[in-house]
Structures are given as structure tokens and as C-alpha cells.
Amino acid sequence: MPTTYTAPLRDLKFVIHEFLDLAPYSELPAFSEASPDIIDAILEEGGKLCEQVLHPINMSGDEEGCSWNNHEVTTPKGFREAYQTYVEGGWSGLTSDPEYGGQGLPHLVGLCMSEMISAANTSFGMYPGLSHGAWAAIHNHGSQEQKDKYLPKLTSGEWTGTMNLTEPHCGTDLGLIRTKAEPQDDGSYRISGTKIWISAGEHDMAENIIHLVLARIPGAPEGTKGISLFIVPKYMVNDDGSPGERNGVRCESIEKKMGIKASATCEMGFDKATGFLVGEENKGLRCMFTMMNAARLGTGIQALGVGSVAYQNAVAFAHERLQMRALNGPQYPDKPADPIMVHPDVRRMLMTCRAFVEGARALALYTGLQLDLEHMHPDQAVREKAGDWVALMTPIIKAYFTDMGSETANLAMQVFGGSGYIRETGVEQFVRDVRITQIYEGTNGVQALDLVGRKLPSKGGETLNAFIEPVKAFIDEHQGDSDMAEFVEPLSEAFDGLQQTIHWLFGKMMEDREEAGAASSDFLRLFALVAMGYVWARQAAIAHARLKDNSGEQGFYESKLATARFFMTRMLPDSAGLMQRIRAGAGPVMGLDAEAF
Amino acid sequence: MKLMVSVKRVVDYNVRIQVKPDGSGVVTDGVKMSMNPFDEIAMEEALRIKEAGNAEEIIAVTIGEQKAQEQLRTALAMGADRAIHVEVDEDIQPLTAARVLKALADKEQPGMVLLGKQAIDDDQGQTGQMLAALWDRPQATFASKVDLDGQKAKVTREVDAGLETIEVDLPAVVTTDLRLNEPRYVKLPDIMKAKKKPIDTTSLADLGVEAAPGLKVTNTAPPPERQGGKKVESVDELVSELKNRGLI
Numbered sequence A: 001m002p003t004t005y006t007a008p009l010r011d012l013k014f015v016i017h018e019f020l021d022l023a024p025y026s027e028l029p030a031f032s033e034a035s036p037d038i039i040d041a042i043l044e045e046g047g048k049l050c051e052q053v054l055h056p057i058n059m060s061g062d063e064e065g066c067s068w069n070n071h072e073v074t075t076p077k078g079f080r081e082a083y084q085t086y087v088e089g090g091w092s093g094l095t096s097d098p099e100y101g102g103q104g105l106p107h108l109v110g111l112c113m114s115e116m117i118s119a120a121n122t123s124f125g126m127y128p129g130l131s132h133g134a135w136a137a138i139h140n141h142g143s144q145e146q147k148d149k150y151l152p153k154l155t156s157g158e159w160t161g162t163m164n165l166t167e168p169h170c171g172t173d174l175g176l177i178r179t180k181a182e183p184q185d186d187g188s189y190r191i192s193g194t195k196i197w198i199s200a201g202e203h204d205m206a207e208n209i210i211h212l213v214l215a216r217i218p219g220a221p222e223g224t225k226g227i228s229l230f231i232v233p234k235y236m237v238n239d240d241g242s243p244g245e246r247n248g249v250r251c252e253s254i255e256k257k258m259g260i261k262a263s264a265t266c267e268m269g270f271d272k273a274t275g276f277l278v279g280e281e282n283k284g285l286r287c288m289f290t291m292m293n294a295a296r297l298g299t300g301i302q303a304l305g306v307g308s309v310a311y312q313n314a315v316a317f318a319h320e321r322l323q324m325r326a327l328n329g330p331q332y333p334d335k336p337a338d339p340i341m342v343h344p345d346v347r348r349m350l351m352t353c354r355a356f357v358e359g360a361r362a363l364a365l366y367t368g369l370q371l372d373l374e375h376m377h378p379d380q381a382v383r384e385k386a387g388d389w390v391a392l393m394t395p396i397i398k399a400y401f402t403d404m405g406s407e408t409a410n411l412a413m414q415v416f417g418g419s420g421y422i423r424e425t426g427v428e429q430f431v432r433d434v435r436i437t438q439i440y441e442g443t444n445g446v447q448a449l450d451l452v453g454r455k456l457p458s459k460g461g462e463t464l465n466a467f468i469e470p471v472k473a474f475i476d477e478h479q480g481d482s483d484m485a486e487f488v489e490p491l492s493e494a495f496d497g498l499q500q501t502i503h504w505l506f507g508k509m510m511e512d513r514e515e516a517g518a519a520s521s522d523f524l525r526l527f528a529l530v531a532m533g534y535v536w537a538r539q540a541a542i543a544h545a546r547l548k549d550n551s552g553e554q555g556f557y558e559s560k561l562a563t564a565r566f567f568m569t570r571m572l573p574d575s576a577g578l579m580q581r582i583r584a585g586a587g588p589v590m591g592l593d594a595e596a597f
Numbered sequence B: 001m002k003l004m005v006s007v008k009r010v011v012d013y014n015v016r017i018q019v020k021p022d023g024s025g026v027v028t029d030g031v032k033m034s035m036n037p038f039d040e041i042a043m044e045e046a047l048r049i050k051e052a053g054n055a056e057e058i059i060a061v062t063i064g065e066q067k068a069q070e071q072l073r074t075a076l077a078m079g080a081d082r083a084i085h086v087e088v089d090e091d092i093q094p095l096t097a098a099r100v101l102k103a104l105a106d107k108e109q110p111g112m113v114l115l116g117k118q119a120i121d122d123d124q125g126q127t128g129q130m131l132a133a134l135w136d137r138p139q140a141t142f143a144s145k146v147d148l149d150g151q152k153a154k155v156t157r158e159v160d161a162g163l164e165t166i167e168v169d170l171p172a173v174v175t176t177d178l179r180l181n182e183p184r185y186v187k188l189p190d191i192m193k194a195k196k197k198p199i200d201t202t203s204l205a206d207l208g209v210e211a212a213p214g215l216k217v218t219n220t221a222p223p224p225e226r227q228g229g230k231k232v233e234s235v236d237e238l239v240s241e242l243k244n245r246g247l248i
């Protein structure tokens, strides 16, 4: 039985129309077009594309993988056609600037689509995902001429893009980059060097590929302050926009790897390739950083998508697989055994998956809304608050979602038992596909350092307030509300614990920076749990209100409450253990001499 | 020529239907609703006729609750030029639907009315035929191929014996079968454009149509659970198994 995917439309609509309040923003440019009925129609048609076009080639794409021949890469059967359908449908310009042919819709809607694409076919999603990164780099930092030249076709999807950062000797530490950019008389540069693991670096789905490449201009300062960003097209672009001469960049090989096998991971050789500087010399990393929030958020969403499809398939299996009897006596005496759905331990696994997926969806889309506000709200104060929320939440979403996306895929596989380990059922693919999300776009360890070392102290703690204030306000608002006590009390306790831990950590960090490093991953997890607790409590409040005014769909809202309850009692309490671990300090972590390993 | 296409809001074909505990119908609360798949095929066919230069305008029609406008928006996003919503809150019976479409056909004078051969909610499969009778025009039902030739249409029909090709004078009623075409995926920019296309709202009273009384649903029940099958090795075994069960 192949895997199936059903776009989670009801839940997406719950988050957008009930959890988020978009009404105040209907005057903003991106939102004026995005009325609720339009958003619904987009989700429905986009969902259909994911279910009917992208998901059916997910398993076959994994089985076949990409192939390399004489510097050209062939994507698996059906990918070209699916990409064509995607491009013809205009999906690639969903959130892009209308000035270059995009639809200019909110990022929020883009995130919904990204979740569904990644769920349906994670590998496929890499191609448009990377294009969007390249698009954003040019849009934010390119000259007008560069924008006019490259953006329309990146928006339409006729061309795709890449991000060339990693080199054989440097991944996290981009200051070590060696790829060389020699200035030419005509203002262009000659790029030479080797980049590795470049997603979508070469493929057969688009007529041109626009590489964004980090390189060093001779004489530039050492380290990260000497890195510049360049556009290196695969085919030079003629004045009329058509692809011209082949540029000196080619794919030397593709990697064999654990998952996302239909996404080509390329070694790129640059041999005096013509490149064009984006932004200023030596400011390349800064250009990259402005896109980082969106890209890291996108990686978290990828993992959420895989978690969601893994969960759906585990649920279907749990209803069908008959094995053993319910502990308190048979529930289906006419069948040879009960479906495994009756067993508490199976329920524990499914509830863990569900509480992650639905909570993460709400947290991601709330953050997506803040990303939109940060970019377009007319009020500077609103923009700044929203930006602080995004800055703070980005490493949390990247690391927590990808860790939990992996765990969810693994739990789904566990629900399948032995069948899960067998290729045919397709669940093990989810485990393999999602694993990379914990590594790329900055490893999760690096995210934790970003949170502790950069985000917490940023603006003298003002960034942190973007989270502290609304949570405090929510807790105060629901003090004494007996319906909400079962959600607000555990949230409030974990929230206090988080604040105390932050206070403690600040003190420790002053003494010894290694303390911050040792605490970082556990601290990120603690923060993530409190953030999830906050969105779950808010979702519970909505469900209560809907049940009270009897507006129908009782089953849906009762499920929300039950899942919120599970999160509060079965997942949030992990925070206590995390706090204990954090307070044990760096000592036990660094106790062994390096030589003793 | 104008084409008129009727589209119905139904429970999505992927949804596992659940019967309400009191037997009064099926659960639709919070359930995904979509355009009836056969109507989507009718819509697609109309688009192809228009794209081939054989029609100038496509009008999508729905009869149903306020929310049925979502399906009209889908039809508009697929490419219909305008839409008519006949707002009715009760369940619609085939005869009522046929009367409404007849009234609209009189008003709009389409060269062809395209309908799905049936709606997947109640599987009645009668509206097209009734419309043809009321309108007093030819019908070509269960179409799996439609070719236009001036004032005539050649239609291949799926019948029990295989395929049958007939010729009808236009205006005519065509009802669509599954294999007629594969409906297109709606394009994102067209969703946005659809919002600006007009939907006229009208009512049975405005159209001078009386709802047909006729049918009353007395009870809705799920089909009995299927018993597991058994594989037999030979014809003899099959015969004795059938005898054992008192089936022959």
C-alpha cells in the first residue's frame, strides 16, 4: 500500500480564520487580495495539486533518485511534468512581488503551501524552495538591472535558483570560504572554486539556473567580513531575456544520500565563470542573513509537513491493523483481533505526533503572520515587535520543528511495526527525508547558539519581550477562568520556569561562555515547549468558546481540547527535566578531556 | 454560442461518508465540500469547446445554499465567464433542478447545456434528461466524446453494450461521463481573477419555478458491513461453496 496524503484543510483554516485574527490587516497590500474566501480557494486548489500531482511521485522519486551523466542531471520520472504543472499553475509566484509577475500574497499563505508541498513530496519542494531563496536575495539586495533581468523568470518558475555557500572544508564556518572572485574590466567577476552539496545545482526541469554564490575577492579581509555574493547564471542571459552562452559552471557529480533522493545534491565546479556582484563587496554574508529567517522558517515547515503526512499514514494504519485485544476486553469481538488503535501505547505515539503537528502549525502560521507584518505594516512599532517575534522564534522553529518532525516520522514508523521498516509502506522514507532538516540551513546546534548567544541578549532583552509580554497578557487574561485553568496553570508554571532559567543563564553566561554552549540545546527545547504551550492554550480557549456558542463541528473542537490537554499534561512537563539539566551546568558536559574520548 | 454548465456542491469524493446517528442524513458539518466531479468534467468540456473557438461565453449555474458560491468560484477560476446562483436552502430534487435550468435556458438561450450525468451525493442521474424533456430539446447523455459540427453535435455515449455515437441538433442537453476528459488544475492567478467575475443571485420565486414535492427521504443508513471474501482453487470448489451458502 503506497502512502496517501490529504491536505489538512480544516486545520489550516482553523488556524488562519479562527486562531489568527487577520481582520485588522485587511488594508495591508498583501492582505487586501487575500480575503478569507480567496485563501480557502488557494488552499483547496493548492492542496489538490499536492495530493494528486506531487504525492503520487513521492515514492517512485525516492526509488529512482536523480542520475548524473556528463555534467547533466536527470530528475526521476514524472518530476519534469509535475514541475511544469506547478509552474503553469502560477504557484511559484504565490508570495512574490507583483512588480515582477508574482501574486504578492502573504507569506502566511506561502507557508501553508510550503507545508503541503513538503508533506506531499519533500524532494520536489527543494527546487521551488531554493528558487525562492535566490529570488529573495536578488529582490532584497540586487540592482534594478539585476532585478529586471532575473526576477520575472524566477517568479514564473521558468528558471530556478540555488544557494552556493558550502565548500568541502566549510559548512557552519563560512568565514573559511575559498572560492575566488576576480574583478574584470567590464565590472563583472570571474568565479573559480568548488562548492559542495548544492541543492538543485543542476537538473532538467527549467531552461536556466541562477546560482547565488558566496566567494572572496582577492585582498578581501579574512573571515566573514571578506565574503561577497554573486549571481552566476548557468546560461548567460541575453538582453531580450533569452538564455545565451553556457557559463563556466557545471555539476561535477551528485551525492548518494540517505533521503530527499529526488533532490539533486550537487558538487559545483566554477571555472572562471562570469559572476555579477550582488550588493556591496564584502557584504555577502550580511545579504545572506537577511534571508536567513525566511529560509530557516521554511526548513522548520518542511519538517512539519513530513510530520503531518507521517502522522496521517500512521493513523490510517492504526485503524486497520488488527493485533491483540484491548486491555479491558475486546472492542471488536467479531474480528480476529482489535485494531491497534485501541492500545494506550499506540495512542500515546499518535497523540504525540498530533500535538506536535497541530501545535507547530499554529505556531508557524502565527510567526508567518508576524513575518508579513514585519515587512509591510505601516506602523514602525508594529513592524519592530513583529520582527522581534520572528527573530526570536526562527531558531526555535528551525530546531524544535525539525527535531520533532524527525521524532514524529519515527513514531509513525513505530506505529507501523515491522511494516514500517519495510520499504513498501513508504513510512521509512519519511524518516530518511526529514532527517536532513536537522542539519542544513544551520545545524540545530547552531540554532541553539543563535538563540542563546544572539537572540536572548539582543537589544538589551527587548527582543525577548516580544514573547514574554503576550504570554504574560494571555495568562493574566485567563486568571480565574475555571474552564481554562487546566491549560493556563501548567503554561504559567512552565513560563515562570523559563523566565527563571533565562535569568540564571544570563548570570552564568557572564562568568563563562561555555555555560551558554552547554545549556543551549536544552534551553531551546525548553523555550519551544513554552511557546507550544502558549499556542495550545490559545487554541483551547478558541475551542471552548466555539463549543459554548454551539456553532457546530463539536467533534472538531472537542478534539482540539483533547489534544491541548495531552500537550499540557504529557509533553509540556518535559520542561521540568530540561530545567534541571540546564542547571547542572557545563561541568558534567565538559568533564572529560578531549583526549579521553 | 453560449454554453450553460450546472455545478453542484457535494461532499468531496475523498471523504469517508458518515451517517448521522438519527438516520436523518449524512454528516456534512465540517466535512470537505467540492464541486461534483461529473460537473467538473462538464465544466472542462465547456472550456475546451470555447477554447476551440466554438463558443463565446460560459455561464456556470448552481442551485443551493449560500456556500454553494464556493463551487461557482471554482467554476469561474476554471474559466467560466459569469455565474448564476439560485439560492435555495432545502435539498434540491432533480425535477426542481430541471425546472430551474429550463427557466434559465429560456432566459439565456444557450446552444448547449452541460451537466454531469449524476451528482455523487444522491446519485439520481435524472436532471439532464428531465431538462431535455421540459426544454423540448435533444439530449446526449453519458457523453465520452463531444464534437461540434456547425449546428449539430456528434456525441459518443457510454452505453451497456459499449460506445454509441449519435448526432443531436443544437441547442441540446449533454450529460458527461467520467472518461470525457480530465479536468484541468485551477491556476493561482485565475483564482484571483475569479473573484472579480460576476455572480448573479436569484431565487426560485424570481424564476417563477415551483419546487417539486415528490420525494421524501425517510431514513439514511450505512451499507451493511462487507463480509470478508474467500479464494477458491477450482470451479468445483466454487460450485460447492455456492451451494453450501444456498446461493444456487
Ligand SMILES: Cc1cc2nc3c(=O)[nH]c(=O)nc-3n(C[C@H](O)[C@H](O)[C@H](O)COP(=O)(O)OP(=O)(O)OC[C@H]3O[C@@H](n4cnc5c(N)ncnc54)[C@H](O)[C@@H]3O)c2cc1C
Binding pocket: A163, A164, A165, A166, A170, A171, A172, A173, A196, A197, A198, A199, A200, A257, A265, A436, A439, A440, A441, A442, A443, A444, A445, A446, A449
Ligand atoms: C542534502 C544536503 C543539501 C544541502 N544543500 C545545501 C545548499 O543548497 N547550499 C549550501 O550552501 N549548502 C547545502 N548543504 C550544506 C549544509 O548547509 C551544511 O552541511 C550544514 O550547514 C552543516 O555544515 P557542515 O556539514 O560543514 O557541518 P559542520 O559545520 O562541520 O558541523 C559538524 C557538527 O559540528 C557542530 N558545530 C559546528 N560548529 C559548531 C559550533 N560553533 N558550536 C557548536 N557546534 C558546532 C554542528 O552542529 C554539527 O553537529 C546541504 C547539505 C546536505 C547534506
